[in-house]
Amino acid sequence: MLRLAASRWTKAIAQARDAAARGVDLAEVARPPPPPPPPPPAPVAAAPAAPAAPVALSSAATGGAESFWLAASPTTTTLLGRLSDVQSKGSTPGKKAPTPAKAKPATPAKPAPTPPKPAPAKPPAKSPPKPKTTKPQLVGNPLLVLCDMNGTLVHRSKTVLPVSAKAAVVENGTHYYARDHAEDLVQFLCDAATPSDPARRRVVFAFYTSMREANAQPIARYLTRGKRADMYERKFNKDDASGENAWDTMRDLPKVWGTPAKAAHGFDETNTLVIDDTHRKMREYPSNVLVVPTYDEATVRKGGDDALEYLAAYIDALLDHPDDIRTAVDDRPFVAPSF
Template sequence: MTQKLLTTASLSIRRSLGVYTSRFVASSSHYVPGKLPSNTMTGYTTSTAPAPVAIPGLTLAAQSADVAPKKKPYVPPRIRNRRSKTPSGPREEDARQVRASSPPKVPSDESGGVPNPTPQYMAQAHLEPHRLEQPRRILIVMDLNGTLLHRPNKRRPFHFVERPHAKAFMSYCLDTFHVAIWSSARPDNVSKMVDQLLTPEQRERCLLVWGRDTFGLCQADYDARVQVYKRLTSVWSDPRIMGAHPAAQTGGKWDQTNTILVDDSLEKARSEPFNILQIPEFSGLSTEMPNVLPQVHDYLNNLAHEADISRFVRQSPFKLDPAYTLEQTPAKEKASAKAE
């Protein structure tokens, strides 16, 4: 039995949901634009095993051999015929390649080192989930690069490719939940990414927009490819975030019960490992699954009904459904027919 997720009686949210607000049709696994979302979820499977959290380590160089390497026979250099040289086409490792696969360095102690979840956090997350009768506006901490956008070419640092549905997804989140943006990119890059995704009015509605300068990194780590950690306690202690809680005046606060980090990196959520909705890194390729964000949308709607997000995520972490499809609206069907 389905019911409307977000009603005016439950959240008193006045908004225009546009074509992105939806319902889920259980019989066909289709996401139908133009209707209110139901409580039925897709895109995840129940699991009692906690999500693994890897500890980044340093790759040690191989030990040197006891015997000196043998000298290679001399090979004269090849003389190239410059006139017959054919111009090379675009390189295979196009701008849309996935970011460097070599592991980032471990942050120094000066930058805070590697965090671990507290015993209190883990104890609470391992309690049984409890579903609320009415949904509530949860806090979403949104990543940018690799999650909503991809920068295909470092030589064009302000050119980004959007993940399918990125703008509609962000618009929905801003209308429905509390949203903070936190990226490990440098502040000028963060600003450009936000400008591409959001209107000025939407940007003002974000509770905060943070970049690399908010991780507490020392200068050497700031300039290096170092692993960063999104300690949600930093977000929860920010004055604007604290003031945005609907019960702030009576002691209400943001914590592991009502906050979710949307990111492509599980390691970044090491300090709160059951408050992350991890999605595959977006690298701008046409072969990637197109309907990732609609499934994230459905999962977030379900989290709005949970009394403690960390308990629910521990038991039922987000999983993509490769068979998930979107039904076309009549307007889109006409446009497709015209194009043909």
């Protein structure tokens, strides 16, 4: 073992001497070239180097040979230092122990991108406000009287009836036979719009028929004698699903009351009377109807009746009743005399 070490030392010394003679630093030969050094600072005058101390090698290191001295140059000193380290560590001189690689710091994970905030929902479009329909103020506690025409005030016929009385109006091949006292009743109701006694209720009169207006106007002009009266024609009626005939209708009073710019606008069931020849059309408002016998061809042939004269007297008495008209009608129902 000692001989192997001495042989290594002898070889190393020979290499050191050769390197010193050539001016080569053996330390630079034994290790890989370092990275390029930074630019050197400005040169400074160096003090003269002290002579290197001689290095002695014993006979033990030379395999029993006599001791000898070497003039130690910087290169020799560096080489001997490395050889001493190699001998103490038992490794081959000139090989540097690998430096453990430094662990790279873990790159922090990038945070997940924040999802974009959803756009705020648009509020639903508001529908335009509906115009407020205010009930008109009725002056003078009026009473609305709506009067049916065919079967109540007149009888219509497509032919001339064999009677002594003549038709009141003939229009477009239709003969209108006016009932007895029909003119008097209509004139009374039109004049009651401006009562002579302010304590009495005034009347707002209008025709209410299931005929078309074009068919109703000829006899309406005859009965009013030119005075103003509104007309509520067929479109102000509604179909009667339980009627015997497909053309049967019922009275649509809410439509009558709710139509602006007409006579009945603003009235209701507390101040409305309907004169008709049947309960069927007014069965939804039984306390608002005054029923008279139907004026038909048989009645015309018989010579007429006085039902409307009795009706005018009954309505005249109601004008002294200031409260809900239904109460007065229920307390004293109208009963037309039989003829």
